[in-house]
């Protein structure tokens with residue numbers, strides 16, 4: 001029972017952070033402050049009252065409309081709040097306690113989550129958030145020097161691949177943003193797991209890229225969401241993936 005209360009607490013906390021992420025995702029790419037002014041309806045400008053700002057619930061109670069002008073509010077907002085709660089719960093399942101490592105890992109994944117949504121929206125990610133994730137990832141476990149070393153190696157590896165591939169296909173392959181994300185991955189999960197995660201990210205990305213090809217749509221596929229998702233999967237099941245790696249290569 002106590003355990004259930006902890007999980008509910010973590011979920012609510014995560015939803016509240018998800019609500020803040022909505023602000024970050026909306027404002028950071030526009031170069032606006034994330035602290036002030038308080039949230040307002042993008043349509044009518046009415047300030048959102050605190051009791052209309054309860055994650056998920058307010059959206060449902062207000063029927064997905066602004067309380068003032070009745071303009072529809074995207075379902076994306078409560079979804080991001082829910083995913084924020086889910087993320088906190090899953091990360092807590094891994095740590096089973098609330099300590100500094102839990103907090104830092106959570107912060108790294110929240111930042112990667114925000115970066116993923118921004119990349120979906122803009123096909124580019126802001127350096128401010130990207131470097132924040134990288135810096136936090138340096139401190140995501142006790143061996144900080146090793147984390148930094150892993151970050152440098154991953155960034156170096158991806159830069160190298162970028163040089164070669166860009167030369168061969170004669171256009172820019174991989175964004176600079178992807179290279180910083182690779183650094184975050186290296187620092188957060190280590191070298192082998194990062195390579196596994198890049199492999200998994202590429203596998204997952206095949207399906208939407210095939211879809212774009214077949215539909216002949218002129219869309220650019222963002223890669224950060226795939227990298228972030230794969231990093232999360234490999235982070236959670238790290239021992240399992242390292243075991244498979246050892247069977248295959250050692």
Ligand SMILES: [Zn+2]
Pocket residue numbers: 041042043044045046066067068069070071
């Ligand atoms: Zn409104």
